[in-house]
Amino acid sequence: MRVRLAAVGAIAVVLGLLPTTAVAQPNGRIDWIGSWTASVAEPRTTGTSATGFTDTTLRQVAHLSVGGDSLRVRISNVYGTTPLAVGAVTVAPRATGAGTPQVDAQALRPVTFDGARSVTIPIGVEWRSDPLPIPVPADTDLVVSLYLPGPTGPTTWHPAGYATSFHAAGDATSDGGSAFARLDTARYFLSGVDVTSRAAGAVVFFGDSITDGVVSTVDANLRYPDQVADRLLQRPEARQCGVLNAGISGNRLLTNAGSAGDSALARFDRDVLGQAGVRSVVLLEGINDIGNSRGALEPEQLIAVYRQFIARAHQAGIRVVGATILPYEGAGYYSEAGEADRQAVNQWIRTSGEFDAVVDLDAVTRDPADPGRLNPAYDSGDHLHPGDVGFSAMAGAVDLHKLC
Secondary structure, eight states: OOBOOOOBTTBEEEOOSOOSSOOOOTTOOOEEEEEEEOOOBOOOSSSHHHHOOSSEEEEEEEEOSSOBSOEEEEEEOTTOSSOEEEOEEEEEEBOSSTTOOOBOGGGOEEOOBTTBSOEEEOTTEEEEOOOBOOOBOSSOEEEEEEEEOSOOOSOOEESOOOSOEEEEESOOTTOOSTTOEEEESOEESEEEEEEEEOSSEEEEEEESHHHHTTTSOTTSOOSHHHHHHHHHTTSOGGGOEEEEEEEOTTOOSSOOOGGGOSOTTTTHIIIIITSBTEEEEEEEOOHHHHHHHTTOSOHHHHHHHHHHHHHHHHHTTOEEEEEOOOOOTTSTTOOHHHHHHHHHHHHHHHHSOOSSEEEOHHHHHEETTEEEEEOTTTBOSSSSSBOHHHHHHHHHHSOGGGTO
16 A cells, blocks of 8 residues: 555654555555645744634635545644644535535535544644545535634644645634635644545655746646646556646755755654655755755755755655756846856756656746746746746646656
């Protein structure tokens, strides 16, 4: 069974009632596969993530990559300061278009934890639900409602969700949607959905805001990993992959950055090894280290982290695809010294042979007339992040055969 369920380091993964072997099916083997994830970060010192919730139901949407015959939900209290009481959880497919909280109330299904509707999640851990035996289609929106009696205190969250979330007073987990109002586009506590699937496994797209999908269209699922998932779903089921977006806006290789998440190696166990059925990981990270240091870092410092990342992944039998760092001239933290570092790191990624494969996203996204800059057709306007069209070009450059 290709499922990594370990509690690693200081962050434990605590399981509900989970099968210890793959579920036997008449038409072939199935495994637990990660279909959707949101990498979590520390709360900020002000705002909703700092204050948390009391007697509130959160309704959040997970856009699934692969579908399956059953599912389980993951809820995180990794950065909580008190145990997290969850009074009830339901799931249902979204009934209407993107950006709404509507579901068919008759389709809502309760999620349990060790057979109970409620659970208290200790400080510092992620909790997985019992398996829920309902089929879920690929490439669809799963609506997850969490009732939080509270007060929760500061939240474990994902700041740049680029998907509308909703809230309602009291326990509205069985409500069709009329009780809910728009909250924001962050994600709170909800950290993943796994499915039982005949797919080949899962691929983690690991990185910073460019992987996270910053400035992509809200509720459109046009981040570059989403668009890779769309390509993978065109293959036969046994050659598909679950796609897990482990990007966090502002994340770095060398530094823990609060609401920008733990550094790459500090979150590796949780965001790569802690996912279900992972076969490969695509690593695109380093521009925030380069930019924020204004070139003061040596390329060898970043390369050392890449090597550690590769070694840890290989020890777990996971392939690593290295992605070159995109152009950034014109961005607020651009410097000539930083550009020299980017070029040196990209040269190592392309030529070292230490990755199992390389996707040259720098070559794909740069301006042919001015290679230090993003192609104007792909630039969102800040000269750092691609827009939806740029994400499409990035997704098209990924060799699907290298993923699973």
